[in-house]
Amino acid sequence: MHDAPALTPTPSSATQAAFDRLCEAHPMLIGIEQAGNVIPGMRRDLVLHAGPPITWDRMESAMRASILGGLVFEGLCETIEEAEALAGSGKISFAPAHDHAAAGAMAGTITASMPVFIVEERNSGLRSYVGVNEGLGKALRFGANGPEVLERLRWMRDGLYPLLKQALAISGPMDLKLMIAEALRRGDEVHNRNKAATSQFFREIALALVATRAPHDELEKALRFISRNDHFFLSLSIAHAKAVSLYVEELGAGDIVTVMAGNGVEVGIRVASLGKRWFTAPASVADVNLFEGHGLDEATPTMGDSYITESIGLGAFALAAAPAISAFIGGTVEELIARSERMRDITVDEHRHFRIPALGYKGVPSGIDVRKVVATGINPLINTGIASRVPGVGQIGAGVQQIPMGCFTAALDALDRQS
């Protein structure tokens, strides 16, 4: 299985150069700021969403529900009903977060006043922006938009964000690359399992939070919020991957994937040499574990920008580092590792810094080569959460899915036309 099939094309020197950037990228968490103050082109009447471009009328119900909650949260209207009218009125613009150096899990909704982590790739100064993780269950990113969801978002903006901003100023830049390398040694794949990475981040941020000397009750609330959410680090993992991806994309050459993302209707990818163009295919649902009481007809098809972690060799590409995830996403440990290891057939090489102790410190398979995907017919795997199509319900499952082949054949066509 470690020998690529004979038909697999050898990566070009440009692809190799893009892969070098993927390995050498070094993202640091440098701060947190409200989206409107830092995300390029962000405005109060603009809502960022996950995946490739999509108009309001074509969006899946979970993404719509999430955006409606975002509009109320932003104070652009009072109720979800008013938001419904506003969203369809033409007064609000929608754009992929990925078009604004940002990314968001699941629905990916980012509005102007939401705080976003700022991650800087230190070779280039390129910056990525990702919102703060709200926790599991009823969360805006899964399409929940009830009062408790909005209230938590308000506290995250008015209570948590100022504290985190002070704390990150005290701590100085945090090395996300090192944290992720260590998290892989502690059983995370930093997409669907973030327990160890969250613990590492907590060890650092707790010191800085206390050093702000904020009142004890505010500190307690902030610390509890972070400590009680095993997925808190996911935002940082996405921001890290997005910063890596921006650095690869900046090269403007090579056949490796820089983005994989879904909006619930379509899945799209981008390729280093093809810039910001999207190559899309219809989104689907398959191979997922649904929580008790939920059916497949209720599951939103592939949605979210978090597959940027797989784009750089983490998540489903790093399951061999995270055998304990089988309890969460289903399957035996052996099956999961075998599926994950198969990604070596469609990637440029093993990552030079992200290594898996249990495989004798072999690097994770990294740099998805469009030509290899098409030649082998092997779809890239992604770990994912599943949002309910029923507005307000939230997460109803998780699993391992595939990025559809249509994205890669379309990208290959474009590559062939280019050359």
Added chain:
Amino acid sequence: MHDAPALTPTPSSATQAAFDRLCEAHPMLIGIEQAGNVIPGMRRDLVLHAGPPITWDRMESAMRASILGGLVFEGLCETIEEAEALAGSGKISFAPAHDHAAAGAMAGTITASMPVFIVEERNSGLRSYVGVNEGLGKALRFGANGPEVLERLRWMRDGLYPLLKQALAISGPMDLKLMIAEALRRGDEVHNRNKAATSQFFREIALALVATRAPHDELEKALRFISRNDHFFLSLSIAHAKAVSLYVEELGAGDIVTVMAGNGVEVGIRVASLGKRWFTAPASVADVNLFEGHGLDEATPTMGDSYITESIGLGAFALAAAPAISAFIGGTVEELIARSERMRDITVDEHRHFRIPALGYKGVPSGIDVRKVVATGINPLINTGIASRVPGVGQIGAGVQQIPMGCFTAALDALDRQS
């Protein structure tokens, strides 16, 4: 390798019952108190040490240096020179920590005013006591006793301990069994690798510490001390294992090992059916990684009570859960796992709760059967730190060692005489 040799004796029903206790023991961290107030039989003129009994004049220099530091710390004298005279004067008594429901890493020195964690086995109410980890390098347990070591110990007693006591009262009992089960899923073997377990504990204790509403500077110092020591959890892992061992020992039957410990001169074991009797053999040094600039002649032979973790199936018995430890103790991942897995030939069964994801959730090999050790000739492995024989130097290495066969043949003799 998973089939025990044909000559291996089948465990008796008493041994099986002792093994059941080993699996079902459930230690909880319930508090912290000064040793003199809680350890049974503890007095101001008594010093507890690691391993089997030993008189002052026979002790290795690292243990002596550690005890001298303890006497000065305790205020029984002013200088290390005065302590030397006092220790040999007959006015101070020495006893194994294990004889007082306690245990200590390396030299294992416990004096009356030192704070000790209190761990209670919840089926039986049996309690174990272990001092707080001082960090790596120059530490009393490695025989360092300079001013900075004593000053840190004083702060641990006068600053850290009152805070931790309040925090643990706020948090309520912490489930160490669950924490260790999770730490195994995060790449720790909770003896020489405690990074994940320390992170888990930190996530809990940080919340409780802030909830004490102590002044910010005191909180910062306490949080930094814990966060900056990847081995902080080791004390709790030892206390957990000792509580398990007390529960097994209480049964008073079965051929499984309840204690393995060294004092730097002799290594001793105890067996469930043989109560508190020690079965000893000379301590030695072998197979260790020394830090640059140190030689084998400077290495203290096997010393410490932390091998109680191996006695219950953790540490060197659980290396398959902790492949990343190879960087710390040397050897390839495959070699380490193969050596660790060999422990299945000398243990009763796999542990029912401590499982290794990478082995398809197989339990760690647990319950060292004295009869199997002698029949197979396979020595139990232990992970260990190495203290310098030169007083004041501290740790000079780490590695995987063996418990000498002489301990087991002596115990088997006693078992055979008993039956």
